Amino acid sequence: MEYLLLFILLPPLVGATLNGIFGRRFPQSVVSLIACGASGLAALFAIAGAWVYSALPTNPAPFIWKYFTWIEAGAFRADFALYYDRLTLVMTVTVTLVSFLIHLYSRGYMEHEGGYYRFFAYLNLFLFMMLTLVTAANYPLMFVGWEGVGLCSYLLIGFYFRKKSASDAGKKAFIVTRIGDVGFTLGVALIFWTFGSADFQYVFARVADLPPGQLGNTLTAIGLLLFLGAVGKSAQLPLFVWLPDAMEGPTPVSALIHAATMVTAGVYLVARSNVIFSHAPEALGVVGLVGCLTAFFAATIALTQNDLKRILAYSTISQLGYMFVGCGVGVFSAGIFHLMTHAFFKSLLFLAAGSVMHALSGELDVRKMGGLRHIMKTTWATFFVATLAISGVPLLSGFFSKDAILAGAYQGPLGGPWLYWLATITAGLTAFYMFRALFLTFHGSSRVEPAVEHPAHESGRKMTTPLVVLAFFSLVAGYASLPRVLGGGEWFDHYLSPVFASSESLLRASTLRPHTEHLSELAVMGISVIAAGAGILLAYLFYLKPTGLPSYLAQRFDGVYRVLLNKYYVDEIYHWLVVWPVTRGSEAILWRAADSGAIDGLMVNGSAELTTGAGGILRRMQSGNLRSYAAWILLGAVLWLGYVLLQ
């Protein structure tokens, strides 16, 4: 098993190295063979690992293997050790599967773009880092993966580096997530300081042994700090601003990194650290609150956006918020379930958007689309499936996962009516804006510019096949956990219970919530269906029927409309609050005063001036006048003699 586990990680690393170093000389077919082969192998090994692990007699205990000592500095020790349990299984299989499909898609998508080998090298590297992140057995190693995916995100967002907006977006992503990383680092440091180790097995065991209430403040601090890292990486309030800009990257990047994998790292972090959070309910409450607020906030912005990828980006932020709600109310497995289903339908949405973009020669403004379902049947069908899934339409995967979260939001240990209703309203908004996107892009009459419309055609099989596969998963993945009330066995929830059960029961015990009304799960389901239906109906009325309602509302509520369209001016606020002071301050103080003034002026030029000045004085000794030479010799002799005599 230990080899198998390592072999999940190795192919992408090898692929990245080969393509990175030699890729320039390879033809496109070789590059894509290496890259897709690597991710395919990773997927294969992930499935094999799942198989082998399930057959282990120690299942469901985690399988931990130390490969070599990485850091050993005094009392601090971090090994290159991998940790495999059921949560890891879910994560690795999801990540590698989606990644493989996206690699295949990219073969078609990136065919005519420059830097083919560079793209695939980065993509493979990203996969390696992400796998390291989810299989790490201690926080420092996880942080390696954490930072690694951040790096690849920067490289890939700024892939079209000659375009200023793209390279700016890459920098923005890296810098904003860095702020979160401070929290992560401090959290890990605090863990080490408190427990003497940052190893998962050791720390979780120690925390679990603590009587509830002890070390509460420390654990809350740890939880909040780790969550800060998650806020940055998973684009929650207030560090979400990098994700919409990240759409500058090629669409497969948006699909893989900013929908299915990297942004879910924060959720994984919280889920993995569930033992810590279960002893720190206050921190968990913050997680749920932030997640819920983010979900609502992002959904409202998505209502008005005109760029297809931006709509999807804000949708991602919103759905990530849902995942954090799941974890935050204590139903961790629901959060992870939604992570999995979301990976499928969101990456599908992005890939389909990429297909549309490809067909329309780069057009992304939904106002200039329409009627595409006649030209691009496969893309339309798969996009439709994904839209149904994300809107929580019954029988598709999104319905089951979102429902599990909503139920938890109401009934879970840390849930409550406010959270539940806000999340449900957001679900309605989600259905609305997603169907808006669908209708504006594919339905109705064509508003496509004539020059673009003529050559538009459905994308090739290289791109549409992954779409179909992902659509399939979006349909069926939900059946991994049919709720009890519908006759299912909630298999997914049970499957992950060894990872989460103790935390969930601890939370239930420690947070005695008076159950005022026990909204049955059927009722929850019914309400969410109504919300979704309302959203879809509204979208239909707005955008399919020519009622002129959207433009009327936009004019009537012009202020609100503009605030939403401009994303609540958050970027502008940040610019005024943070960016401008920092850049101007750096300019004035660090650049002019310190660098130019002190270092250049005082130290560099100053020492030069000093030397020249001294030289100027000493130069007078070399006057060419022999008599002065004689005098200097005399002076020297006298001084020396005096010194010797007076010794």
Next chain:
Amino acid sequence: MVPLAHILALSVILFGLGVAGFIVRRNIITIFMCIELMLNAVNLAFIGFARYLGNLDGQIFVFFVIVVAAAEAAVGLAIIIAVQRNRESLSIDDLDSMKL
């Protein structure tokens, strides 16, 4: 017996005169004469010590000094003649081409 102090005093005075002349005078040949004066002052000192310590080492050393002085005078005068032919001047202030 002449007291040692007297001899040394004379030596010092001669040396000092030599130094002063070396620094003050402009004519190269005069400077050379001052160099000889200094050397001879040192010789005097050696002789004085030799007498008062009853040791002939001082007198032997004087021989060395005389020989060196003679050789140095020969070489130096050769240089002076070369310089004089070149610059048509015997003033030491005119030998100033090695200034920064």
